[in-house]
Amino acid sequence: MKHVIKKSLIASVASALVLGGSVAIGAGMDVPMIKVTPVLEGLDKPWDMNVRPDGTMFFTEKCKGLSIRSPGGTVTNIYGMKGSSGYSSSGADLFCEGQAGMMGVAADRNFDKNRRLYVASTSNKYHGSGCKSNFERCDGNIVMRLTLSEDFKSVTDRTDIVTDIQYKPFESNQPFGGPGAHNGGRLRVGPGGYLWVAGGDRHRGVCPQSPKLLCGKVLRVDTDGNAHPDNNPPAGFDKRIYTYGHRNVQGIDFRPSDGKAFTAEHGPWHSDEITALVNGGNAGWDPQEMTAGRGSCPDKYCGYEPEQMDGMDPAVRASYMPMSDTRFADLMHPTWNNNGWSQGTSSAAFLKGANWGIYEGRLATGVLGIGFGGTPIGQRIDMVGITPDGLGINGISRMPLGFSKRFRGLVMAPDNSLYVTVDEGEIYRVTATSMQ
């Protein structure tokens, strides 16, 4: 691994060159200079980060564990997974499989005092008597609370504050059918210091609309894992649920102007979505068989139907298996649906600070890139302007990075730069400089 900032390269491009959407270049518009610098290279599937005011960065690698990069560039591996080496300590129950592994990381809002970190991971510790098939409960995604040592070299006091988010234990007959599918996995600390946990449907038809299973949900909990007192899910639902009816949420952030939560999630061969969350709302994903006019489906999951192994007009597929089914009265209509395409939206972060010029307040949204059935691959970071009511967009510009990769994780740093992980193994820092 080359844990050194060794070059300051890539793009230094005036974003005026790539302006699109409804934004036009005019006198007095502050189009910032955007620049990209590699922070770390040679990583193994980096997934998420958290950056402190002094530049210290926590980051996860999906199949290895949690590490710290010091402001000076030194990397210390602090909490590993089963089979990983070189870590100060590790959890023998933590494993990676397919899309699953160690994913989101967030720091407590009082981190400077309590040194607490929160990490989402896949674990076999809470399988219990479940997990014998794909058609029963399998608790395998957890959220851990860890305390970082004063010397930044180890963690102690692991406490599993959420232990019952479901996991897919076996292969199924779907296009991305391996075990470990659709975990969501992004963690963020939101207004009031509460922890938001973004989940996925783990390829089980009943998950998203189930009142009790936590798969296909966004949770809002306190730092002990208890429900936020103001969560308002429908009667009979687990009180930790803030929203339900999700497919696979890997992006969540809070609009700086009003604190409103927005998610980004993958679509199923169609309709990647950004959604403005409503407390207790339904994102409208319901891939159960024998439902909404559908018959039986492979392994009781209609998520890629119809004709799941063949290309098809995304609009036709969407009419059969919608991401946001309008039959639900409590549906949260999507803010944006990627023009009906699925290219794999992943993480999302609001651009904060006047240094971002005309892009300040836009939602940076990473796209992994999936080219199937005539859909353009589309690896990019979009800067999405969202209307004040959260129900539409008023412009999209592509972030001028100078390269395309699988953009997995996005997070804002306190200095108003954007940190980005890519599946290829790098972490980048994207800075914007106002031209006024």
Add this chain to the structure above:
Amino acid sequence: MFKSIGLFSIVLVCTLPYSAVAGDPVAGDKRYHQSCHACHGPAGKGVSSYPKVSGNSIEYTREKLQAYRAGQKIGPNSGLMIMMAKPLTDEEIENLSAYLKDAKYEK
């Protein structure tokens, strides 16, 4: 005499199975970027949940791509691979196999 040898060579080449004709790694690189790069990453290094596909013998990659093209299941992401391999020609499989044999990700 020489004329006979020349004629024999032409006949031999024309009757060899296609797989005996060496693939073009440059054309394979181009084709890889069209269909494979987004999932398997640059130079077949493997990213996310998608495996590394570079560094294997030409025979290995050819056999796997032909199997997927024929609709054969090999592993949990077969559904995807069968879809992606369906349109590949024999020549494209040879080119991809040649490219991936020595492809290296240099960051």
